[in-house]
Amino acid sequence: MAEITRFTVENVESGCVTDEEHPCFAFVVTSEVEGDAVASATISINDQIIDATEQIAVRYMGPALEPFTSYAAELLVTLTSGATATAQTSFETGRLSTPWQAQWITDGDYKFTEKKVSPRPMVFRRVLNLDAAKAVKSARLYATALGMYDVTINGDKISDYYFAPGFTSYKTNLQYQAYDVTEQLAASHNSTLVATVTGGWAVGSFVFTRVNRVTAPRQAFLAELRVQYTDGTTEIIATDSNWQVTLDSPVKTADLYDGEVFDARDTFTADAVSTISGKSVAWRTAALENVRIHPTITADYSARVKVHEVFTPVSCNRLSSGELIYDFGQNFAGVVRLHLKNAHNGQTIMVKHAEIINNDGSLNTTFLRTAQATLVYTATEGGQTYQPQFTYMGFRYISVSGVSAEDVEVEGVALYSDMKQIGHFSSSNPQINRLQKNIEWGSKSNLMDIPTDCPQRDERMGWTGDIAVFSPTACFNFDMSRFLNKWLKDVKAEQTHGGGIPNTVPVQGYGFPATMPKMAIDWWGDACVLVPWAEYQARGDKQILRDMYDTMKKYVKACLFWAHLWGTGDKRYIWDTPSVLHFGDWVAPDVPQMSQWQSRSKWTATASLNNTSRTLARIAEILGETEDAKKYNQLADRVAQAYINVFTDGRGKLKNEFQTAYVLPLYLGMFPENQRAAATENFVRLVEKNDYKIGTGFPGTPYILFALADNGRADVAYKMLLNDACPSWLYEVKQGATTIWERWDGLDENGECPIGDDGTDIMISYNHYASGAVGAFLYKRVAGLEQTSAGYKTFRVAPIIGGGLTSAETNVQTPYGVAASSWTFDEETKQFALTVTVPVGTSAEVILPNGEKYTVQSGTHTYTTTLHPEITSENNETRANEEVRA
Structure with missing residues (x-):
């Protein structure tokens, strides 16, 4: 028996409204037949038939779609076993290229001049007197704002969406939302539409300097109500001077940082006729606004x-x-x-x-x-x-x-x-399980329309460095497709003409280094390469690589510019610009000052240049850009050689030793084979000297356990993972953390906050996901599940046993279905059992801890063996770095 368990358009299962001219379909099919695969599949859209040769990124390439139109799609799948399955979905087109009849409106009398605060909320009203002689067939409201808006009809909210129209780089990208209001308007031809618009990100105070009016001097609203009657006629009610506006509102103030002041005594009635502070609402004619930006206004493509x-x-x-x-x-x-x-x-x-x-x-x-x-x-x-x-x-x-x-x-x-959670992990260790929950909640708290750094203080900005290192973990736990596609459009838009990527995207009032066109910041700017790569690895759609390819090339060129700026020979490939222009080994706990974190930038930046170049070479190869692939591989090799020649003694020992300086070249495969073992032991010596505690900052922490385990020292990796002394992941757990902290020393053993003057202005967040990037190690090494080709079309299951764990399991909803690994180990009998689930249309390589290897197709497979005492985490076979990272 076959069943289609997921059929999406534009990565959503229902309710899609899109301005994409070539919408993308995907599906998941299950079968009870072991080894089954898709033999053929077709998608019918009206009278157009698409041959779906793949299960992901199936693009509609038929005749042009019409705006404001509903389309039905039917999927027929035939499997190699002969079984068939069908599924249906539907989607609507939005405006496509239809010009707006609506005009931007505002309160023309409101002069917002105060600094470091948000403006007074504006409320817009329109009484809708529809033709009483006609029956409403359908009604859609298309709306957006400069500011943050919410709409009611007859006093009832029309959506459960927060923070519309969403946070984008407003000068280039602005979303509009489409709301189905058929039910409300069919019930009453005489309705009142009220839209409350606050400052939000566009006009309100934002970033830690509390700048405001970045996008516009005051709020503005743009909307069209399109009512289709059963007789085939259409009525359009658009924002114009027939609308009314007031500053009298139950929402007295609204600010992202400061909160909200609300007076329920002043709440509007259904017809929006009410009193404010005992006086009648001061409605006046809305003014047309001459908006100073000209973004592309597109149907909402976010994860709301x-x-x-x-x-x-x-x-x-x-x-x-x-x-x-x-x-x-x-x-x-x-x-x-x-x-x-x-x-x-x-x-x-x-x-x-x-x-x-x-x-x-x-x-x-x-x-x-x-x-x-x-x-x-x-x-x-x-x-x-x-x-x-x-x-x-x-x-x-x-x-x-x-x-x-x-x-x-x-x-x-x-x-x-609204991202579906697709990945799960658990083990026999309750503290590790709590760590996984902390990772999940750190993600949820900071995936708030954009990838923020923290959700509580006067920041909540789209810091690129956090998501750059966390994206593989995020893409395992959640379907990040719409979320990251949206944000990366802004990364692309915000890139400077010299190739630099701002530290925060959208920039929205935070200048540095956006004001320096060629300025590239290692590991932070790397997000333009690492984030689309992580999403491609998880979901398998090449389009995200193609969309970002030119951005990546410009960025790597900018990085190389800074490396070439000083020195000759090897030093032309050492990225050694003044440390104040970098974050370096940010929040590394082995040194106490911000200046010391930044002073390590020539190591972190040079490793970054190797990593982005190598990753870009892989991307170029996937996209068929052969010459580019060769060029970027050569660049990565040359940078690795310079790192070894300049920073080490040529025998695997760094001249200036600290954990991150070893982690990055070990993880990235930069050490020559004849030096790698010595470098590993020198690194282990540092870790042991530090009592197996973390000594890495943002760039090194995601990779530190991989650098150990993949170089034959899984025993040390487990000791570090399970350490509960500060600084460590489990120290936070021991202290009662329910999310990931920004800094390892956020609380001392007595629960005190010993944050001193380290140059960061008492910077401490207790909900900061970056160090939760350790999650990737839990899934890929502890449970052992790792993709070996994009979208888990092929994957490997090779758990590493150690740390006293007696079980671990993980599963992830891949584009082809659920892939899973679950193992148990009996310490007394030495019996090891592994169960592997392989989705339809994929295959897996299974490697048992004793080295036995199997290749399996779809289905559920179980393996048991006795592990002899010598097969421990200390003796796990070293993995090839290139294979691991690919």
Whole structure:
């Protein structure tokens, strides 16, 4: 029996509205027949038939699609066993190239001049008097804003989407959303549409310098309502001077960092006729806005931010001040939901947020810096519920004042981009399992429409370095396709004409190094190469490589420019620019100062140039760019040679020894074969001297365990992984962490925060996913599951036994179906058992710890063997670096 378990268009299973002229389809099929594969597949779109020779990235190449049109797609799959299966889906086209009839509107009287704050919210209104003689067949609202908007019709929200239109590089890319409002308008021809627009990222305060009005001097709204009647006629109601606007709003203030002030006494009625502070709402004619940017406005292509998990508090304590302190038991990004039971008119409730608490039980808000992270809610009479719409916080704890515990129920609402979780891992070690949960929650908290650094302080910016090193782990745990495709469009758009990539994308008010056209920052700018490579490895669609190829080439050229700027011979391939222009070994715990992290930049930057060049060579080969592949491979070889000649004694020992300086060349295969073993032992010596504790910063941490295990020292890798002394991953777990910390020493053994003056302005986040990149080691080495070709078309299962673990399992939803590895080991009997699941249309190489090898096709396969005492983690066969990284 065959079954199609997933059939997508543009990487979504339902509800797709797209402006893509050649939408992309993919499908997953299962079969009970071992070794089954797809023999043929066709996708029918109206009268067009597509032969689906692959299961992923099947592009529609038929006649041009019409705008504002619904299309049905039917899939027929025939397997080699003779079994067949069918599935259906549908999608809509958006505007495509249809010009907007709508005009941008604003409040022409509002002059927003204040600095470091967000503007007053604007509310737009239009009374919809549809033709009462006609029946509504369908109605779609197409809307966007400069700012952050939310729409109601007759007082009811039309979407569960947060933070529309999303965060993009607004000067080039702006999304619009399409909403199906047929039901609302069919029920009432006389309806009132209200749109609230706050400052958001475009106009509100952003980045740690709290700049505002980066994209526009004030908010603006653009919308078209297209109503199709059953008689075939269409009515279009577009934003223009027939709309009304007011600054009188129940949302008094809304700021991403500071929070929201909301007065429920002023909430609009269904017809938007109400009073504000006892006075009638001051509606006036909306003004047309001359918008100063000219982006491409495209149907939403993001993974929309939505509500996910909802937490109830695990405890509530009352301080002597009267404040109620709630602990949700989990650090996360989102908002609170207040259920007030018997509020009185004018009662004001204040909610503050924090990641940790002080010894006296109060919130520690010091590390939020300028972010106020506060909600102020003024109630009306009786029972009511409040949940903010235009802000979010990173928190585990909240304080609530102005209400008794008996009169309020509190919930924590997790917000993050709507990415399906596709990867899972667990083991016999509860601390490792908690680490995996911390990795997952660090991801969820920071995949908030863009890949942020942290969700709590006055930052939440799209730092490129974090996602550059974390992307393989992110792509294993989540379907990152829409999320990363969206963000990479902005990376491409933000690249300077000299090839540099900004440290944060979108830049949105953060200048350095965007103002220096050729400025390239190692490992941070590398995101333009490493992130699309990680997504391609996970999903198998070459288009992401093709879309980013020129960007990658320009970036590597910029990196090489800086390396060539000084020196001769080998030194022309050592990237040694002033350390203040780099992050270097960022937050490495073996040195205490920011300047010391940065001073290691010539090692990290040179290894970066090797890595981006080698990766670009692989990409060039995949894309058929043969000459480029040869050129970039030669460059990578030359950089590796320079690293060895300049930084080492030529016998595997670094002249200046620190962990990252060994990790990178060992992981990247930069040491010649006759020096690799000696380099490994020199590295092990450093690790042992440091009591198996972490000594690496951002560039080295993701690869440190690979550098050990793949060079014959899995025993040392396991000792480091399982270490619970500071600094280590399990130290954070031991201290009660529920996410990954920015810095290893965020709390001492007594739960204190010993952050001193290290030049970072008390920089400490307790929800910062970068060091969670260790997840890749758990999946690829502990459980042993690793793709050997893109999209897991082929993969390897080769678990490394060690660390006292008696079991581990992982599974991932690949583009072809679920691939899984699950093993157990009995210490007494030495019996090892491994179960491998292979999806239809793929194959796997299985390598048991005793070296036995098997190649298997689709199905579930189990292997058992006795592991003799000499087969331990100390003696696992060294893996070839090229094979591992490919």
